[in-house]
Amino acid sequence: MATAPEVGSVVGDFTLPGGELVGDAFERRDFTLSAQRGKPVVVAFYPGDNTAVCTKQLCSYSSGFEEFAGLGATVWGISPQDVDSHEGFARRHGLRMPLLADTGREVARAFGVSAPGIGLRRSVFLIAPDGTLHWKHVALLGATFQSVSTLARQLAAFA
Incomplete structure (x- = not known):
């Protein structure tokens, strides 16, 4: 298993296919980390679409969308499922x-x-x-996830 990036180090660039629900449309495109320079990015790795804890986690982050946006942050969810599943x-x-x-x-390996x-x-x-x-x-076990308030406290350093 690769070693995760250390705090203070530059995170390696990556591009992944994905999509985003905008109104009634699911807009598919490639997402490149370096294109986000100038604003904070929350990268949330989760094991699987439509699983109990992952659904709670992603629904929580989606409900906190305005709080993240108010702090200038973009949130990306990353998992091994394909774009159709997403x-x-x-x-x-x-x-x-x-x-x-x-x-x-590949990206999960790069992040350890x-x-x-x-x-x-x-x-x-x-x-x-x-x-x-x-x-x-x-997480070691992955039965819980970091809350919006915890992430917002960390993101406040950039606001």
Whole structure:
């Protein structure tokens, strides 16, 4: 398993296919981390679409959309499912953040969160506007997730 980026280090660039629910349309495109420079990015790795804890986590982050936006942050959900699965997940639960497909788990490996058997560890990385890692949490078991308020406190450093 690769080593996760350390706080203060520059996070390696990546591009993944994904989509975002905008009104009634699910807009598909490629998402590139370096294109987000100048604003903070919350990268949330989650094991699977439509699973109990992942659904609670992503619904929570979607409900906190305005709080994240008020802090100038973009939130990306990343899992191993494909974009078709993400579209169904987003539509079913009204998720308002981009969902990215890391089907080969290359990005999960680069972040050190790929895990045999479960696919990947539930984790959150807060990337500063300059592209450095500001904060991270990698779960051992993944039965819980970081709250919007916890993430907002960390993002407030950039506001």
